[in-house]
Amino acid sequence: MYKLILTVLAFCLIQTCAAKTVPSQGYQSFDGYQVIRAQARTLEQGMSLINLQRDHPSLDFWKEPSLTDDTDFMVPSDKILEISQYLSLHNVEFYPLIKDVGQLIASQYDGYQMTGVREPISWTKYHNLATMYEWFQNLTEAHSFVHVYTIGQSTEGRDIKVVRLSKDPSANKPAMFIDSAIHAREWISLATVSYIMNQIVNNPEDNALLDDVDFYFLPIINPDGYEYTFTTNRMWRKTRSRNSASCYGVDANRNYDYEWSSCSGCSSGVCTSETFRGDTPFSEPETEAMRVFIEQSKQSGVNFQSYISVHSYGQYFMLPWGYTPAPPADYEELQMVANYVAGNISAVYGTEYTTGSSSTTIYPTDGTSQDWAYGTGLFKYVYTAELRDKGIYGFILPPTLILPTAEETWAGFKVVAKHIIGK
Ligand SMILES: [Zn+2]
Incomplete structure (x- = not known):
């Protein structure tokens, strides 16, 4: 027991044991979410991305569909297979840009001042x-x-x-x-x-x-x-304005x-x-x-x-x-x-x-x-x-x-x- 405490103390001296930042309960998890980068090079491919956005409100577009630039969107873990198949079917080139959004956010918690x-x-x-x-x-x-x-x-x-x-x-x-x-x-x-x-x-x-x-x-x-x-x-x-019982927020821009x-x-x-x-x-x-x-x-x-x-x-x-x-x-x-x-x-x-x-x-x-x-x-x-x-x-x-x-x-x-x- 003493040995364990001594070990922890020694570790604390080396690491300075700063208090770890932990998000409040209910902070939304994005574990397993991916950001996919798709590249539309033809009008048909561009349209298939516009249709994807229209038909899948659960996809969060970080960069809007574009023919001149990359299109990036975040996909919940349970949708990755379906979306990958859709992109392949429409001949749109794509690759995972961020492989685990939740993990990336968690790795930065010490750099977030989250409490009051x-x-x-x-x-x-x-x-x-x-x-x-x-x-x-x-x-x-x-x-x-x-x-x-x-x-x-x-x-x-x-x-x-x-x-x-x-x-x-x-x-x-x-x-x-x-x-x-x-x-x-x-x-x-x-x-x-x-x-x-x-x-x-x-x-x-x-x-x-x-x-x-x-x-x-x-x-x-x-x-x-x-x-x-x-x-x-x-x-x-x-x-965070309320538009209806279940729908919040306007894109102010x-x-x-x-x-x-x-x-x-x-x-x-x-x-x-x-x-x-x-x-x-x-x-x-x-x-x-x-x-x-x-x-x-x-x-x-x-x-x-x-x-x-x-x-x-x-x-x-x-x-x-x-x-x-x-x-x-x-x-x-x-x-x-x-x-x-x-x-x-x-x-x-x-x-x-x-x-x-x-x-x-x-x-x-x-x-x-x-x-x-x-x-x-x-x-x-x-x-x-x-x-x-x-x-x-x-x-x-x-x-x-x-x-x-x-x-x-x-x-x-x-x-x-x-x-x-x-x-
Ligand atoms: Zn912006």
């Missing part, structure tokens, strides 16, 4: 909502140039917060608006955006940008969904009032779909709060120039439009800046990004924040960033990759900041 206990923020972990909001509060208490707005409440009553970094708001300097975590499971988007905020606040060289630019961050547009990914379901994407529901296959009218657009544009209190804040800020003189919506995954830096393959009016300038962004990202760790209009680079979409921000004329330099990786981990990017992802992304975004001030 607040910890100092770091970029080696994914933090929950309470910790993020407490950090915003600490920033505003410590620095006069940080201001936190509560711009509304989510469906479940959580605050939606914008953080403004500005040394002189009344000067109406060119302003950037950056948001993240509209899709709840895209944790790396928030981790990266919070890193950027921290750099501007605490790194003197980046802080000097505030001499010329104001920054507005909406780091967690979808707080209900984000919280839900920590308490209940790591793979949740949508909001199909809910904006610009060309809403305007193109076939660009969003879904079925509430169980991951791309459900909602019953009306701005049906979600989260997107509505963002609309009102941006419009009112603009009316009161804020000089918005650039809007970047941060997502994962795929390594793309994309410009409008989503709803049409036609190039936007400012195509050449937007594309040129996007190429510089991609070059700067690549210069840090060699990570390769693809640039172009979102409809032609990944797949067509409608009612997105990007098309709304550009189409209404509220912003000119409008982009959607899809951060790391290209699918090895997909949405389940390991915590060890937060820092390199954040560093290279900030190196890229700085190009946009400098462009809008002519530097």
